[in-house]
Amino acid sequence: MREAHRVKNGCHQWNKLPEGYVNLQDGDRIQVGDVIRIHPEYFSEYINGLLIDTYCSNVNIWYRKQVTH
Incomplete structure (x- = not known):
């Protein structure tokens, strides 16, 4: 992505x-x-669709914004 x-x-x-x-x-x-992480230099937010509430696996690398109190 440029x-x-x-x-x-x-x-x-x-x-x-x-x-x-x-x-x-x-x-x-x-x-x-x-x-x-779609590619080492390409990350995309996930906002809708069938993956919501499914489990992560080691096939794809997922991240979540850390909650700070």
Whole structure:
């Protein structure tokens, strides 16, 4: 991806993982707003569809914005 950040079809996409995101573990459930690494330099936010509430596996690398209190 050439831009550092863009919005496509309502999803945020980046060429590097934004700050504040942590790696999900095998077995975590995918939620709205989670980010998937599609390519080493291409990350996409996931906002809708069939993957919501399914379990992560080690096949794909998912991230979630870390909640700070």
